[in-house]
Amino acid sequence: MVMDKELAMDAAAAARHARFGKLPERIRFEDMTEEVEGEPGGGVNATYNPEGSWKHYSCLALDLGL
Template identity: 50%
Template sequence: MNEQAAEIRKARFGALPERVAFEDMVEEKAVLSANHARDAYDPDGLAVRFSCLAADLGL
């Protein structure tokens, strides 16, 4: 019975797939360049996002 069950399992599932190398599973991508328009310092634009009376009075 044990040999018959093993044959049935092998017929149904076959063999394990071949191992995949780590190098084949890794994809390297170039880093996107920074968005200088968004990251640039703009003192006038900062006032639009940051409004604080204490900061305006220098406290």
Template identity: 50%
Template sequence: MSSPRTDENAAAVRKARFGTLPERVAFEDLAEERPPLPAKAVDGYDPDGLAVRFACLAEHLGL
């Protein structure tokens, strides 16, 4: 086993090299609550959006 003196030296070297860990961040500070989007904005027809989503499928099917 290592002596307490060696453990203290190792801890001092480790602290000098790596410093300390950052403070913990609470989950409440990480999450952001937003009101939901109106249904029209979510369900609206967007032809450009459909083209982007289905372009690869159409290409694979040879359309």
């Protein structure tokens, strides 16, 4: 009976491997990050515009109409 379970497990594992193959290789943390030089002054879009800042304001009470 133990042999039957092992054969069933091996058959299931073989079916999974045939369908999905193997897991992808791990990606190192160093390969996931990229260092980029920042622009002096924060770049072109770093300026603060008080008249346009209301577009980015979010308030749940206002969204619900309270």
